[in-house]
Amino acid sequence: MSKTLGVGIIGCGNISKAYMRLSPLFKGIEVRGCADMLPEAATARAEEFGLKAMSVEELLASDEIDIVVNLTIPAAHFAISQQALEAGKHVYSEKPFVLSLEEGRRLKALADQKGLRVGSAPDTFLGGAHQLARHLIDTGAVGEITSGTCFVQSPGMEMWHPNPDFFFKPGGGPVLDLGPYYISNLVQLLGPVKRVGSMGRIVSQTRTITSQPRFGETITVETPTTIHSLLEFHSGATIAYVTSWDVWQHGHSNMELYGREGSLHVPDPNFFGGEVRMTRKKAFYNGTPAWDHPFARVNDGEQANYRTAGLADMAVAIGEGREQRCSLDFALHVVDVMTSILTSVETGRFIDMSTTCARPAALDPQAAAALLV
Numbered sequence: 001m002s003k004t005l006g007v008g009i010i011g012c013g014n015i016s017k018a019y020m021r022l023s024p025l026f027k028g029i030e031v032r033g034c035a036d037m038l039p040e041a042a043t044a045r046a047e048e049f050g051l052k053a054m055s056v057e058e059l060l061a062s063d064e065i066d067i068v069v070n071l072t073i074p075a076a077h078f079a080i081s082q083q084a085l086e087a088g089k090h091v092y093s094e095k096p097f098v099l100s101l102e103e104g105r106r107l108k109a110l111a112d113q114k115g116l117r118v119g120s121a122p123d124t125f126l127g128g129a130h131q132l133a134r135h136l137i138d139t140g141a142v143g144e145i146t147s148g149t150c151f152v153q154s155p156g157m158e159m160w161h162p163n164p165d166f167f168f169k170p171g172g173g174p175v176l177d178l179g180p181y182y183i184s185n186l187v188q189l190l191g192p193v194k195r196v197g198s199m200g201r202i203v204s205q206t207r208t209i210t211s212q213p214r215f216g217e218t219i220t221v222e223t224p225t226t227i228h229s230l231l232e233f234h235s236g237a238t239i240a241y242v243t244s245w246d247v248w249q250h251g252h253s254n255m256e257l258y259g260r261e262g263s264l265h266v267p268d269p270n271f272f273g274g275e276v277r278m279t280r281k282k283a284f285y286n287g288t289p290a291w292d293h294p295f296a297r298v299n300d301g302e303q304a305n306y307r308t309a310g311l312a313d314m315a316v317a318i319g320e321g322r323e324q325r326c327s328l329d330f331a332l333h334v335v336d337v338m339t340s341i342l343t344s345v346e347t348g349r350f351i352d353m354s355t356t357c358a359r360p361a362a363l364d365p366q367a368a369a370a371l372l373v
Contacts, residue, residue, distance in 0.1 A: 003028075003319060004027075004028060004029065004030050004315075005028060005029055005030070005066040005067050005090075005315045005318070006030055006032045006062075006064045006065045006066045006067070007023065007029050007030060007031045007032060007065065007066070007067050007068075007069055007311070008031075008032060008033045008034065008035070008054070008059040008060075008062065008064075008065035008067070008068050008069070008089075009031060009033070009034040009035070009045075009068075009069045009071055010034070010035050010036070010056055010059060010068060010069070010070055010071065010072060010080055010084075011036060011070065011071030011072040011073075011080075011094075012034050012035075012036040012038075012041040012042050012044070012045040012071070013036075013041070013071065014161075014162075015071050015094060016034065016045055016071050017045070017048075018305070018307045018308075019031065019069060019071065019307065019308055019311075020034075020045065020048075020049040020051070021049070022300075022305065022306065022307050022308050023308045023311070023312075024373070025299075025306065025308070025372055025373060026308055026309065026311075026312035026371055026372060026373060027312060027316065027370075027371060027372065027373055028312050028315035028316045028319070028371075029067070029308070029311055029312050029315045031049070031051060031069075032051065032052060032062075032064050032065060033046075033051055033052040033053070033054045033059055033062065033064065033065060034046055034051050034052075034053060034054070034059075035053070035054045035055055035056045035058070035059040037056070039053070039055070042054065056080075056083075060083060060084060060087040060089065061087065065089060066089065066090060066315075067089060067090040067091070067092055067311070067314070067315065068080075068081075068084035068087075068089045068090070068091050068092070069091075069092050069093075069094075069311065070084065070091060070092070070093040070094060070097075071094050072094075073166050073171075074094075074096060074099060074166065074171040074172065074176065074177075075099065075166070075169075075170075075171045077093050077094070077096070077097055077098060077099070078098050078099070078103040078106075078107065081093055081097065081098075081107055081118065082106070082107060082110065085107065085110045085111055085114060085116055085118070086110070086114075088114065088116070089116070090116050090117045090118070090119075090314070090318065091107075091111075091116070091117070091118045091119070092118075092119040092120065092121075092310070092311045092314055092326075093118070093119070093120045093121065094120075094121050095120060095121045095122050095180035095181075095331075096120070096176055096179075096180055096331075096334070096335050096338065097118070097120035097121075097328075097331050097335070098332075098335055099170075099171045099176070099335075099339075100335070100339060101332065101335065101336055101339065101354065101355065104328070104331075104332040104335055105332070107328070108328055108329075108332065111328065117314060117317075117318055117324065117328075118328040118331075119310060119311065119314040119324050119326045119327060119328065119331070120310075120326055120328070120330075120331035121180070121307075121310060121326065122180050122181050122184055122269075122270075122310070122326075123306075123307065123308070123309045123310025123311070123313075123325075123326050124181055124184075124185070124269055124270060124271060124272050124307075125181075125184050125185045125188045125269060125360075126272070126295060126306070126309045126310060126313070126325060126326075126363045126368070127271065127272025127273055127274075127293075127295045127296065127304060127306065127309075128272065128273055128291070128293030128294065128295040128296020128297070128304060128365075128368070129266070129267050129271075129272065129273050129274045129275070129276050129293075129296055129304075130185055130188070130189075130266065130269060130272075131293055131295070131362060131363050131364065131368070132276045132289060132291045132293060132296070133189060133257070133264055133266045133276050134188060134189055134362050135291065135362065135364070136264060136276070136278060136289065137189055137190075137257070137259075137264070138362065140261075141261075141262065141278065141280065141289075142257070142259030142260075142261050142262035142263060142264055142278065142280060143259040143260030143261030143262065144235075144236075144259060144260050145189075145190055145235070145237045145257050145258065145259050146236065146237055146238075146258060146259065146260060147237060147238050147239065147240075147257075147258045148237065148238075148239045148240070148255065148256050148257040148258055149239065149240045149241075149242075149252070149253070149255070149256050150182050150186070150239060150240070150241045150242065150254065150255045151242045151250065151252035151253065151254060151255075152174065152178050152181075152182060152242070152243050152244075152254065152268075152270075153242065153243065153244040153245075153246075153247035153250050153252075154244075154245060154247060155245065155246070155247065155248050156207060156225070156245035156246070157245070158207045158208065158209045158210060158211065158219065159210050159211055160211050161211060162211055162212065162213065162214070163214070164207075164209060164211070164219065165219050167245075168207060168219050168220075168221045168222060168223060168225070169222050169223060170222055170223055171223075172223055173223035173224055173225060173227075173245075173342075174225060174226075174227065174243035174244060174245050175224075175227055175229075175243055175338050175341050175342060176223075176338055176342075178243060178270070179243065179334075179337075179338045179341070180334055180338070181268075181269040181270045182241065182243075182255070182269055183231075183241075183334045183337050183338060184269070184330070184331075184334050185255070185266070185269035186231070186233075186239060186255075187330065187333060187334060187337075187357065187359065188330075188359055188360050189257070189266075190233045190235050190237050190239075190257075191233060191234055191235050191359050192233065192234050192333055192353070192355075192356040192357050193231050193232070193233055193234070193333070193336075193337045193353050194232045194233060194234045194352070194353060195232050195340075195350050195351060195352045195353060196229055196230065196231050196232070196337060196340050196341050196344055196350065196351055196353075197229065197230050197344050197349070197350040197351070198227055198228065198229040198230070198341045198342075198344035198345045199227070199228050199345060199348075200224035200226055200227035200228065200342075200345040201224055201225075201226055201345075202221050202222075202223070202224055202225055203225050203226050203246040204221060204225070204246070205220070205221055206218050206219060206220055206221060207219045207221055223342075224342070224345055225244065225245045225246055226243070226244040226245070226246045226247075227242075227243050227244070227341060227342075227345060228240075228241075228242050229241040229242070229243075229341050229344070231337070234356070237257075241341075253265055254266065254267060254268040254269070255267075255268075255269065261280060261281050261282060262278060262279050262280035262281055263278070263279045264276065264277070264278055265277040265278075271303060271304070271305075272295050272296070272303075272304045272305060272306050272307075272309075273295070273296045273297075273298065273303060273304030274304075275288055276288065276289060291365070292365060293364075293365045293368060294306075294365060294368045294369050294372060295309060295363075295368050309368075309371060310324070310325065310326035311326075312371050313325050313326065313363075313371060314326060316371065323361075325360040325361055325363065326360070327357075327360065329355075329357045329358070330357045330358075330360055332355055332357070333353070333355045333356060333357040336353050336354060336355040337353065340353060
């Protein structure tokens with residue numbers, strides 16, 4: 001039986017609460033401490049969840065911490081993850097785990113040198129809905145996937161986030177912020193991407209914050225906020241992928257995949273659950289397939305929310321000596337796809353991927369149940 005690994009969280013902002021609240025659902029991990037560049041933020045979270053508040057240096061030096069969960073802003077992900085690896089800790093980072101292939105390759109070299117693991121969110125592709133879509137594809141229910149569409153569009157983050165600046169700076173934007181959910185799911189469903197081509201623009205040079213406590217402040221936009229892309233996969237599938245923070249309303253499905261024998265409607269990969277709908281040509285089937293998956297069950301208000309599943313899978317994988325599903329190579333390929341999309345916007349040409357990866361192992365209902373306490 002794998003031992004329980006101690007987890008230390010660096011970065012005590014909005015997302016940290018979900019990790020601290022949901023991690024007790026899973027085997028193999030125990031959150032023991034937290035740190036933040038603002039000591040008062042770490043103290044507040046520690047008091048809320050019964051943890052030990054530390055400085056970053058104390059957390060990295062602690063013998064109680066085996067895995068560092070990096071929840072800092074994207075621009076700081078590389079530096080904090082590098083420090084954690086140098087301190088002898090495994091790393092699990094929020095998405096995107098780096099902002100360039102060079103950074104990712106440097107972390108990979110360091111992790112390999114020290115015999116440590118690096119994993120990365122998102123883990124929503126392990127959700128019951130997306131694993132059902134994976135099961136239907138793998139069993140040939142809709143035949144070979146030949147094409148599809150993805151749409152992730154909204155007015156932006158400045159209306160609700162208390163500090164939305166980083167969303168509109170280099171390292172932000174809808175591709176790097178939301179792309180990890182969609183592209184990770186596409187790669188786990190269809191395999192690695194071969195090349196991408198994109199068009200995009202900064203629609204508004206400034207954005208006005210309408211959330212509290214900074215209502216009325218202005219942000220200068222420094223990264224494209226609307227990007228239309230075409231992704232060609234090694235499998236032969238082509239996916240139209242549209243991301244925007246300049247759309248007030250639209251009627252497109254989050255993700256549709258078109259096979260030779262039918263079609264799949266896949267719910268928003270920003271979440272673990274949702275309805276998978278399938279139409280099959282030969283069987284005249286049109287409806288919702290039944291599959292009882294633990295990570296599709298509603299457990300958080302009206303949602304299925306199993307954040308930290310990827311972290312728990314990594315902890316168990318370390319003990320079992322296998323590759324974790326949210327692996328460095330998988331995350332690095334997703335970063336390659338996203339940064340290539342942005343390069344294509346800048347250059348006006350298709351970009352070939354310089355990385356590849358294996359599809360993560362499927363997580364069937366039995367494997368998911370084995371991760372839960």
